[in-house]
Amino acid sequence: MKLAVISLGGQSSKSIAEESRSYFSSVSELSIRSIEVHTTLNGSQVLCDGEPLPPFDCVYVRGSYKYALLQQAISEVLYKKTYLPLHPSSFPLGHNKFLTLLELQKYNVPVPASYFAGNIKSARKVLESAHYPIIMKLSTGTQGVGVMMADSVSSARSILDTLEVFNQPYLIQEYIETNATDIRIIVAGDKVVAAMKRKAAHSEIRANIHQGGVGVAFTPSSDIEEIAIKAAAAIKADVCAVDILESGKKTYVIELNLSPGLEGISKATKANVAKEIASYLFLQTKAYKAHKISQDYNKFLSGIDNGNHTSQIVSHVDLKAGILRIPERISKLSGFRSDEEVIYSVGKKKLVISKT
Ligand SMILES: Nc1ncnc2c1ncn2[C@@H]1O[C@H](COP(=O)(O)OP(=O)(O)O)[C@@H](O)[C@H]1O
Ligand SMILES: [Mg+2]
Numbered sequence: 001m002k003l004a005v006i007s008l009g010g011q012s013s014k015s016i017a018e019e020s021r022s023y024f025s026s027v028s029e030l031s032i033r034s035i036e037v038h039t040t041l042n043g044s045q046v047l048c049d050g051e052p053l054p055p056f057d058c059v060y061v062r063g064s065y066k067y068a069l070l071q072q073a074i075s076e077v078l079y080k081k082t083y084l085p086l087h088p089s090s091f092p093l094g095h096n097k098f099l100t101l102l103e104l105q106k107y108n109v110p111v112p113a114s115y116f117a118g119n120i121k122s123a124r125k126v127l128e129s130a131h132y133p134i135i136m137k138l139s140t141g142t143q144g145v146g147v148m149m150a151d152s153v154s155s156a157r158s159i160l161d162t163l164e165v166f167n168q169p170y171l172i173q174e175y176i177e178t179n180a181t182d183i184r185i186i187v188a189g190d191k192v193v194a195a196m197k198r199k200a201a202h203s204e205i206r207a208n209i210h211q212g213g214v215g216v217a218f219t220p221s222s223d224i225e226e227i228a229i230k231a232a233a234a235i236k237a238d239v240c241a242v243d244i245l246e247s248g249k250k251t252y253v254i255e256l257n258l259s260p261g262l263e264g265i266s267k268a269t270k271a272n273v274a275k276e277i278a279s280y281l282f283l284q285t286k287a288y289k290a291h292k293i294s295q296d297y298n299k300f301l302s303g304i305d306n307g308n309h310t311s312q313i314v315s316h317v318d319l320k321a322g323i324l325r326i327p328e329r330i331s332k333l334s335g336f337r338s339d340e341e342v343i344y345s346v347g348k349k350k351l352v353i354s355k356t
Pocket of ligand 2: 143144208243255
């Protein structure tokens with residue numbers, strides 16, 4: 001089975017690709033910067049360096065929010081033919097903090113009270129009636145950049161004016177008292193593969209490691225695990241990181257990361273998180289293919305039952321040492337017996353095998 005990791009080429013993507021080599025028969029590392037998506041009357045296509053993307057069994061699309069539209073477009077084209085750990089709709093949702101919260105709320109995943117205002121006048125009104133401190137953050141910030149705390153209406157107003165100057169979408173959020181800690185959980189399907197608690201540096205509220213936070217291994221309660229898994233499922237992200245704030249007995253999900261860095265959490269937990277993800281991708285791809293194959297198989301059988309003696313099955317060419325191998329299910333359904341005399345009608349990109 002073939003895997004492609006489309007990413008910005010960061011260390012975590014490289015580690016996942018590297019670990020995947022012991023599972024997949026081939027692993028291609030592709031730069032998201034070299035990808036284009038074309039759509040015409042004849043259909044849609046993903047290209048890499050100007051050439052059509054060859055078929056893959058699994059395509060793991062990573063990279064920052066700046067590529068959200070491209071990531072979604074790639075996935076829209078490949079979806080239904082390829083196992084994608086991130087659904088096309090994961091990208092617009094997961095890369096935007098406010099849309100993430102809206103989606104999570106639909107599935108009763110607890111989130112902090114958050115506001116998104118369409119104009120500065122209504123944002124000011126929200127600030128007038130807020131309980132301080134509050135959090136103001138950019139909808140697309142990462143690694144703690146773009147998260148600000150305001151402890152009074154006057155400081156909130158000056159942050160608001162600055163945000164307006166930069167013309168960046170932002171959200172206003174209730175402040176959750178956590179003693180400057182957060183919980184980062186890596187989810188793969190219905191399993192938590194790693195979790196750490198991060199403590200912010202002195203006089204800092206943001207617990208991100210990039211802001212000086214320190215991560216330690218953490219064993220989440222089954223309730224927190226369930227919340228993280230549900231959050232990932234709500235965004236249709238089979239593999240992602242979930243950031244959680246815990247305050248007393250309350251738990252809140254603040255964001256999902258579709259392309260999480262793995263260095264910090266691997267160091268804190270001493271787990272090989274990249275390997276866990278690689279093995280998950282492999283098992284899922286296998287399950288996806290088996291499911292798809294059985295669907296195709298059923299379609300094929302119903303074609304025969306209907307008296308329609310030929311049917312088309314979509315599969316990948318399996319060429320080993322110059323020998324074309326036909327999938328077992330197709331060989332079986334054809335009814336050919338060993339040594340039977342057949343005619344090969346071969347043309348460019350075409351092969352028909354029929355009985356003499
Ligand atoms: N509502 C909040 N209350 C308290 N702390 C928060 C809140 N939102 C964010 N933080 C702190 O800021 C950090 C970064 O916020 P987050 O929303 O995860 O953005 P980023 O994408 O930059 O990581 C969190 O890990 C947490 O420590
Ligand atoms: Mg975060």
